[in-house]
Amino acid sequence: xxxxVVQSGDYLIELDTGFQVDAFTLDDTLRGLLDNTTYVLxxxxxxxxxxxxxxRVNYRRGRRKDTDQFGPGTMAVVLDDTLAGGILSPYDTSxxxxxxxxxxxxxxxxxxxxxxxxxxxxxxxVVVNYDYQFELGGxxxxxxxxADGFYKxxxxxxxxxxxxxxxxxxxxxxxxxxxxxSLFPGAERNIATGTVNLGHASAFTxxxxxxxxxxxxxxxxxxxxxxxxxxxTGVFTFQERVGVTLSAPAIQFDDQGANTxxxxxxxxxxxxHVVNRATVxxxxxxxxxxxxxxxxxxxxxxxxxxxxxxxxxxxxLDSAAAYLLxxxxxxxxxxxxxNFALLTSLQRDAAATVDIGDTIQIEKTVLGFGALxxxxxxxxxxxxxxxxxxxxxxFYTSPTTVVFALxxxxxxxxxxxxxxxxx
Numbered sequence: 001x002x003x004x005v006v007q008s009g010d011y012l013i014e015l016d017t018g019f020q021v022d023a024f025t026l027d028d029t030l031r032g033l034l035d036n037t038t039y040v041l042x043x044x045x046x047x048x049x050x051x052x053x054x055x056r057v058n059y060r061r062g063r064r065k066d067t068d069q070f071g072p073g074t075m076a077v078v079l080d081d082t083l084a085g086g087i088l089s090p091y092d093t094s095x096x097x098x099x100x101x102x103x104x105x106x107x108x109x110x111x112x113x114x115x116x117x118x119x120x121x122x123x124x125x126v127v128v129n130y131d132y133q134f135e136l137g138g139x140x141x142x143x144x145x146x147a148d149g150f151y152k153x154x155x156x157x158x159x160x161x162x163x164x165x166x167x168x169x170x171x172x173x174x175x176x177x178x179x180x181x182s183l184f185p186g187a188e189r190n191i192a193t194g195t196v197n198l199g200h201a202s203a204f205t206x207x208x209x210x211x212x213x214x215x216x217x218x219x220x221x222x223x224x225x226x227x228x229x230x231x232x233t234g235v236f237t238f239q240e241r242v243g244v245t246l247s248a249p250a251i252q253f254d255d256q257g258a259n260t261x262x263x264x265x266x267x268x269x270x271x272x273h274v275v276n277r278a279t280v281x282x283x284x285x286x287x288x289x290x291x292x293x294x295x296x297x298x299x300x301x302x303x304x305x306x307x308x309x310x311x312x313x314x315x316x317l318d319s320a321a322a323y324l325l326x327x328x329x330x331x332x333x334x335x336x337x338x339n340f341a342l343l344t345s346l347q348r349d350a351a352a353t354v355d356i357g358d359t360i361q362i363e364k365t366v367l368g369f370g371a372l373x374x375x376x377x378x379x380x381x382x383x384x385x386x387x388x389x390x391x392x393x394x395f396y397t398s399p400t401t402v403v404f405a406l407x408x409x410x411x412x413x414x415x416x417x418x419x420x421x422x423x
Contacts, residue, residue: 003051007341008391012116014047017106053084059123062356062380066398070229072150075123082139113146117352124234148230156181156212168194168224184236191238199312203283222309244401251350254363260347262338269331277303278324280317288317295327333362337394375402
């Protein structure tokens with residue numbers, strides 16, 4: 001059952017035991033009957049509730065900057081086995097988490113692990129390391145390191161693949177359907193179609209031995225420039241190149257008490273992030289370029305060069321280069337953090353379920369100036385749950401172009417223009 005965390009809510013950490021409670025079993029007089037509706041071929045995984053033994057959880061997903069690459073999300077869990085009475089040890093053959101039939105612990109690497117709060121998943125992945133730490137005169141600790149579904153994708157290597165004309169999203173669908181991959185079926189995918197067409201000539205043939213995760217990242221990082229990540233429920237997610245965002249923040253932060261409070265805000269105003277010359281070169285050595293001469297005069301030439309792009313049409317290579325330009329530095333709220341002890345119950349619910357790609361609003365009051373308000377996209381999430389101290393979360397952001405829904409007869413939002421849009 002869920003365990004309360006001080007001033008944060010009720011949390012549940014579940015670990016796959018490797019045992020299926022209703023699986024069909026050959027030669028078993030009860031479980032082995034054909035046409036059995038109780039004991040079925042795939043079965044239902046049994047999960048162990050390990051929350052009562054947990055000291056601390058740290059989960060991280062996404063990226064800090066929109067120029068970083070999306071990699072596997074991770075979660076670290078610290079368990080107190082002394083508190084558990086020693087049953088979490090992989091050597092305890094009398095443990096309820098030990099499988100005597102196969103002489104192996106049920107709590108083991110590559111088991112599914114999932115973290116939820118008030119019934120909402122915050123992280124779903126698999127155990128990568130299950131390390132036991134003996135302490136003389138102290139508590140014996142179990143340190144679990146988990147990774148999301150990208151870890152499984154990173155274990156897959158491709159046969160030679162003669163690709164066909166596809167958009168970026170279609171190519172990802174095909175990749176996941178390959179027999180040597182075969183991951184994230186049906187409801188475990190949320191893949192946008194994509195805004196660009198990928199190359200399919202001989203230069204784009206995928207070589208045998210190519211890593212599946214690296215190829216998925218190549219689709220996003222050299223062609224679409226969108227977002228590629230596992231969401232908080234374990235769904236493989238691909239979002240298209242970021243364009244205009246309709247104003248609908250998932251949560252609103254401020255420092256005056258009208259909305260969700262925060263306790264840390266980072267602001268960036270850095271010329272090193274200027275890009276005033278961009279090149280995108282395809283696998284056929286066709287290059288798209290774009291420049292901003294005015295920015296180069298002020299900030300010198302600062303280049304972003306993308307190679308091995310899966311784009312192949314000159315127009316799309318040029319458009320990608322134009323998309324990468326950032327000619328002028330602008331001050332921006334780059335991350336915001338809050339502690340759940342500061343929040344109401346509804347605010348905690350909203351903060352816990354914000355995901356990558358959501359829009360958040362941050363307001364900062366500056367002495368002598370007034371309120372500064374920005375709507376930003378979430379690129380990464382870093383959270384710590386200390387069962388003795390509570391839950392803190394930090395959101396890393398990127399700029400987004402926001403438009404507002406048209407409101408008839410409204411003095412501000414009633415004009416159909418570049419800032420107000422239908423639906």
